[in-house]
Amino acid sequence: MAIVLTMPCRAAKRGVKLTAGLAHLQPEGRAALGTQRCTAASASAFESPAVLVAAYRHRAARLAFAMTDLVDAGVASGKTETDARNSVGIELVRASMAHCMLIVLDRFVSGVAKTPAGSAEHTVLTKLLKLFALFYLEQDLGEFMEDGYLSPQQAAWTRQGVRRLLKELVDNALGLVDAFDFTDHSLNSSLGRYDGNW
Secondary structure, eight states, rough: HHHHHHHHHHHHTTOOOOOOGGGGOHHHHHHTTTTTOOOOOOOOHHHHHHHHHHHHHHHHHHHHHHHHHOHHHHHHHHOOHHHHHTHHHHHHHHHHHHHHHHHHHHHHHHHHTTSSSSSSHHHHHHHHHHHHHHHHHHTTTTHHTTTTOOOOHHHHHHHHHHHHHHHHHHGGHHHHHHHHOHHHHOOOSSTTOOSSOO
């Protein structure tokens, strides 16, 4: 994954325009990373899929460029490319995970957008999408806040949103488990029992 991320980051540093899948690593994006802030002014605005994807995109780009800078500094100090990459293993894992989570969230948003707007499926999947994004944002909250992209108030909205969405989705839990066809064994729970009983 280091090569997958360092190559486009280096190309962006040289001013090369990147393909759509790596748009968050564009040269102009790198220049703006230090000043970008989440603009959501309310909890409901913060839960917008576009706002959540933008937050994940910002984090993925920032961590990828930071990791690439460390690799480049290692190479400049005389290390081989491989040794330089190996010396920043923790940063590499963080950048890789951030990039993967951005892709998953982006695909989730695209999938939900294909369901008929206003349908029961769209409503439940939109809540599930928000819960997914907020839950994993909360898990890595420091990475979203350390450069000031998210404010303390937005961090609080993250936690509040997770709690609220869990309550809102509890009535749909059995249907969601059945829809994803999780086995009782994989869940280690009776929640998804095939007889439909709790």
